[in-house]
Structure formats: C-alpha cells, structure tokens
Amino acid sequence: MSLIVERAGFFSSVQDLGRAGFRQFGVSMGGALDSFALRVANLLVGNEDGAAGLEITFGGLQLRFDDERIVAWCGGEFDVQIGSRPLPAGHVARLQAGDELKFGRPQIGCRCWLAVSGGIDVALVLGSRSTDLRGNFGGLDGRAVRDGDILPLGRRPGSSPPATERISSWTAPHDWVSPAKRDPILRFVRGCDWNRFNASTLQRFTSETFSVSPDSDRMGVRLDGPELKPEDDVSLISEAVAPGTIQVPPGGKPILLLQDCQTIGGYPKIAQVITFDLGIAAQLRAGDHVRFSEVSMADAHRLVVERERELDRFRIGLSLHAS
Amino acid sequence: MEIIPLGDSALVVRVRDQFEDAPEETLDEVLRILQQLRSAAIPGIIEVASAYTTVAVFFDPIAVSKAFASGTSDDVVDWMAARVRAAVGRRTRDRRSLVGRSRPRIVEIPICYDAEFALDLDRVAERTKLSAGEVIDLHSKAEYRVACIGFVPGFPFLTGLASKLATPRRDTPRKEIPSGSVGIGGAQTGIYPLRSPGGWNLIGRTPFKLFDPTKNPPSLLQAGDRVRFRAITREEFAAFAEATAAKEPLKL
Numbered sequence: 001m002s003l004i005v006e007r008a009g010f011f012s013s014v015q016d017l018g019r020a021g022f023r024q025f026g027v028s029m030g031g032a033l034d035s036f037a038l039r040v041a042n043l044l045v046g047n048e049d050g051a052a053g054l055e056i057t058f059g060g061l062q063l064r065f066d067d068e069r070i071v072a073w074c075g076g077e078f079d080v081q082i083g084s085r086p087l088p089a090g091h092v093a094r095l096q097a098g099d100e101l102k103f104g105r106p107q108i109g110c111r112c113w114l115a116v117s118g119g120i121d122v123a124l125v126l127g128s129r130s131t132d133l134r135g136n137f138g139g140l141d142g143r144a145v146r147d148g149d150i151l152p153l154g155r156r157p158g159s160s161p162p163a164t165e166r167i168s169s170w171t172a173p174h175d176w177v178s179p180a181k182r183d184p185i186l187r188f189v190r191g192c193d194w195n196r197f198n199a200s201t202l203q204r205f206t207s208e209t210f211s212v213s214p215d216s217d218r219m220g221v222r223l224d225g226p227e228l229k230p231e232d233d234v235s236l237i238s239e240a241v242a243p244g245t246i247q248v249p250p251g252g253k254p255i256l257l258l259q260d261c262q263t264i265g266g267y268p269k270i271a272q273v274i275t276f277d278l279g280i281a282a283q284l285r286a287g288d289h290v291r292f293s294e295v296s297m298a299d300a301h302r303l304v305v306e307r308e309r310e311l312d313r314f315r316i317g318l319s320l321h322a323s
Numbered sequence: 324m325e326i327i328p329l330g331d332s333a334l335v336v337r338v339r340d341q342f343e344d345a346p347e348e349t350l351d352e353v354l355r356i357l358q359q360l361r362s363a364a365i366p367g368i369i370e371v372a373s374a375y376t377t378v379a380v381f382f383d384p385i386a387v388s389k390a391f392a393s394g395t396s397d398d399v400v401d402w403m404a405a406r407v408r409a410a411v412g413r414r415t416r417d418r419r420s421l422v423g424r425s426r427p428r429i430v431e432i433p434i435c436y437d438a439e440f441a442l443d444l445d446r447v448a449e450r451t452k453l454s455a456g457e458v459i460d461l462h463s464k465a466e467y468r469v470a471c472i473g474f475v476p477g478f479p480f481l482t483g484l485a486s487k488l489a490t491p492r493r494d495t496p497r498k499e500i501p502s503g504s505v506g507i508g509g510a511q512t513g514i515y516p517l518r519s520p521g522g523w524n525l526i527g528r529t530p531f532k533l534f535d536p537t538k539n540p541p542s543l544l545q546a547g548d549r550v551r552f553r554a555i556t557r558e559e560f561a562a563f564a565e566a567t568a569a570k571e572p573l574k575l
Contacts, residue, residue: 239337
C-alpha cells in the first residue's frame with residue numbers, strides 16, 4: 001500500500017492538478033507543471049484525472065513497490081527502467097511487490113510525471129494533495145521527497161486498463177506522452193501590458209532567441225537575451241499574474257511564470273504563453289533556447305478544446321478495451 | 324471599468340486606474356465586484372481574486388466552450404467578459420443589506436517592537452528623522468486596512484501607513500525573515516506570515532499565526548479587514564507564543 005523512495009534523486013514532489021480557490025488568500029494554484037501529462041498518465045493507469053502523482057525533476061529517483069500496482073509516466077525524454085527492462089513514456093506496466101522503478105537522466109526536457117494506480121494518498125490540504133514548496137504544506141510534509149520516504153498509496157481503482165502484458169505494447173499519442181522539445185517555440189497571446197512596450201522591443205521579443213537561466217524553478221523560468229524595457233517607467237499597481245505570464249522586471253530580463261508563481265505581481269506583463277504550451281514550458285532547462293510566437297486567442301482556445309475532445313475519445317476507447 | 328484578458332484562461336477587471344487617491348472607496352468597490360462575481364455563479368469560473376484596483380476571474384476555457392449552445396470556441400473571452408459585465412452591472416435591490424454584509428471586520432494584532440525583532444528600527448528612525456519611540460507610536464496607533472493578500476500565502480498588504488514612516492526597502496533583501504515579522508517597504512507596511520526572503524525594514528514581530536493551511540480560510544486576514552496594532556512587551560510576546568504553541572485560547 002505504499003511506495004518506498006530508495007533514492008530521491010535531484011528533486012521530486014507530490015503533485016495533483018493544483019489548489020484552486022485560495023488565490024484570494026495568496027495561495028498559488030500549484031500542481032503538476034504539465035497538468036495534461038499527469039492527466040494522461042492517470043488515465044493510462046485507470047485513475048481519476050486528479051489523482052496525485054510524482055513530479056520528477058532531472059531523474060535519479062529510485063522507487064520500490066510493496067504491492068501490485070499499475071504505473072505509467074509522461075514527460076521529458078527519460079530513461080526509465082523496471083529492474084533491467086525499459087519502460088518507455090506512455091506505456092503501461094504492471095508491477096509486482098518488490099519491483100523497482102528507476103528514473104535516469106533526461107536527454108530532452110527536465111521533468112516527468114508518474115501515475116500509480118490508486119494515486120499517492122497523502123492528506124488533502126485546502127482541497128489538494130499538491131506540495132506547496134513556498135508555503136511548506138500539502139504533499140509530503142510540504143517538501144520534496146527524500147531518501148527513505150514512504151509514500152502512502154490509495155486503493156487500486158476497480159477498473160484496470162487493458163494491459164495483460166507486463167509492459168503494454170500500446171501507448172497514448174506521442175505528443176501527449178513525450179511533449180518535450182529541444183529549443184521550442186512557445187506560442188503566446190498578448191499580455192495585459194503589451195502596449196507599454198515599444199514596437200522595437202516587441203519586435204525583439206518575437207524574433208530573437210532567449211536562453212533559460214539556471215536560476216529557474218517551479219515558480220518561473222528566468223530568461224537571458226535581449227533586454228525588454230517598457231517604454232514608460234511608471235510603477236504599476238500589483239494585480240493578478242498566472243502560470244504562463246511573461247513579466248519583465250526593471251532589469252529587462254523576462255520571467256516566464258509557472259504553476260507555483262505568486263498570485264499577484266507589479267511588473268509589466270508583456271505576454272502570456274497559451275495554456276496548450278505550458279507543458280512544453282515545463283520542460284525548459286538551463287541553457288535551453290526558446291523563442292516566442294504570437295497566436296490568436298481563438299487559436300489558443302481551439303487547441304485546448306480539440307485536445308480535450310481527443311482525450312475524451314481516447315478515454316472511451318480505453319474503457320471499451322478494458323471491458 | 325476595463326476588462327482585459329490575462330492569457331486564455333483569465334480576465335482582469337480593472338475597476339479603477341488609481342488606488343492611492345481614494346483607497347477606501349476603491350477597496351469597497353473592488354470587494355463589491357468580487358462578491359457580485361462570486362454570487363453570479365458564471366459557468367466555467369474556477370475562482371475570483373482581488374488585488375488593489377482589480378478583480379481577476381480565472382476560468383476553464385474548455386468548460387466555457389461547452390457552455391455555448393453552438394459549441395464554437397472562438398469567442399470564449401467575449402462570452403466571459405459579457406457575463407462578467409452583466410454580473411457587475413446588476414443593481415442590488417436592497418442596498419442596506421449589502422452595506423451591512425460588507426462592513427469590514429476589525430482585527431487587532433499584537434506586535435512586539437522589542438529590539439530583538441526590530442532589526443531595522445534605527446534605520447527607519449534615521450531615514451524618517453523621528454525617534455525610535457515616535458516610529459513605534461505612529462506605527463501602532465494608526466488604523467490600517469488590508470488592500471489584498473499576496474506575495475506569499477497570507478501576506479497582508481496594508482494601507483494606512485503614516486506617510487512620515489515611508490522608508491525605502493533595504494538595498495540587499497534578507498535571505499530569510501522569520502514568520503510574524505512586521506516590516507515597512509516604501510509607503511506600505513505588512514507582516515511576513517511565513518519564513519521567507521524579503522527586503523522590507525523590520526520593526527517588530529507578532530506572535531499571531533497569519534497563515535494556517537489547516538484552517539479554512541487559511542489566512543487570518545482578508546482583503547477589506549480593518550487592522551489595529553497593539554504594542555506588547557517582550558514578556559507578553561513570549562506568553563502569546565507559548566499559548567499559541569499549547570493551543571490555549573488567547574485573550575487580548
């Protein structure tokens with residue numbers, strides 16, 4: 001009924017789809033940096049969408065299971081093994097008691113999400129099992145996992161996915177299970193303060209390449225590149241920011257905010273990466289190059305709505321196979 | 324009032340351009356709109372949250388597009404903005420009951436200004452050309468109002484700091500500030516609910532817990548609350564802290 005962390009590796013934390021409803025009290029949304037990847041992994045093991053899984057950063061993690069479980073993972077290009085057998089992204093594996101699951105170093109991207117049938121059953125705090133690393137609550141004692149931690153697992157769901165083999169030969173669509181790209185282009189819609197930047201600054205933002213600074217975490221990705229100073233020097237009244245916000249502090253180096261970002265901020269917001277591309281942003285690691293390309297709001301919505309329809313179809317297909 | 328998209332899943336309702344020229348009125352109006360949006364139960368809304376002059380509306384574009392009869396998704400923002408405008412524009416039939424409901428709470432918070440906690444009291448005194456005693460007096464006798472909660476969970480941004488006490492932030496922020504620390508940053512004052520880095524000038528500490536994730540709401544203070552500080556001695560601070568640790572009922 002539990003998951004033993006034999007080696008915690010670089011950085012892993014318990015995350016679900018986040019903690020909605022408490023922004024008014026300064027509590028971040030949090031949750032998996034790629035919520036779609038976690039949902040797909042949950043779907044593959046027969047869990048509810050919102051079951052808590054592990055967000056694994058840079059690998060090095062080794063887990064041992066003490067009962068039979070179904071697992072699947074989605075995210076960056078990691079080398080994952082059950083004992084000595086590889087488990088590719090998006091394939092479903094049946095683990096026996098005593099089995100070990102190892103995550104190596106990623107080739108592309110930096111994070112992946114592991115779902116275990118039954119979900120990680122830590123206590124709900126403010127409606128979520130996500131770890132709030134700044135507030136130090138939720139997840140496992142509000143912190144990243146350590147060597148020797150024991151993560152409680154929930155009851156295995158009644159319906160199990162159609163995997164009679166030990167490791168399934170079938171998988172989910174490639175884009176869903178391996179979203180990481182080398183030097184990606186992130187699509188954006190205009191930010192609340194787009195008009196505070198002059199034409200040449202906006203031109204630089206959309207045409208030049210930025211590199212990811214090592215000083216990046218679950219709160220945000222700091223970017224080095226051309227300076228993006230706003231035209232006027234007025235100090236703005238703090239207002240809402242959200243995952244995907246690209247804000248520009250006075251130094252002119254933009255920060256792309258992720259799920260653990262503050263609830264409000266006073267820096268000008270030049271752009272907003274679309275929800276569909278946040279999973280790609282979640283894979284950015286130090287030294288990666290990234291560019292930005294504008295899309296219409298209609299396209300931003302069409303992308304998530306269509307993907308959701310495909311996910312619904314995939315879910316139906318999966319349940320037909322299982323029955 | 325202006326409604327602008329914050330990405331593809333949120334809107335910011337900019338209620339006013341300025342805060343400082345009429346903080347009380349602005350805050351009341353923003354909180355009224357927050358309440359109206361909460362009770363409007365617009366399909367697809369995940370949550371609403373206020374900050375100074377704005378109310379942010381977070382929504383699920385997939386749920387919103389499902390709420391359309393047509394099933395098209397190219398006007399999610401227009402649809403949501405129209406619903407927000409309608410909810411905000413709705414006339415309240417019983418004005419009195421609304422006023423009654425929105426009367427702010429008054430919360431008294433004990434603060435110990437002892438030198439042990441007031442690491443920057445001398446700096447503030449020097450910058451403001453006041454004595455340390457005058458700084459404490461001005462800070463503890465004013466009435467404040469919570470403009471919003473943010474920065475970290477439970478952190479109250481307070482309005483009402485005596486203009487004489489405005490002190491620029493420290494050039495080098497501290498890497499770690501203990502929870503409960505009371506600071507002045509520019510023309511604002513606030514309390515650090517959690518141990519965190521910060522650049523404000525520290526002038527005291529409260530034994531109260533401003534953020535507790537095991538409670539709902541998790542924050543001691545809420546936007547709109549009136550706040551009064553009460554200066555306490557180092558001994559009273561210790562007694563409060565002990566009582567809090569022992570979970571005994573506190574008496575002010």
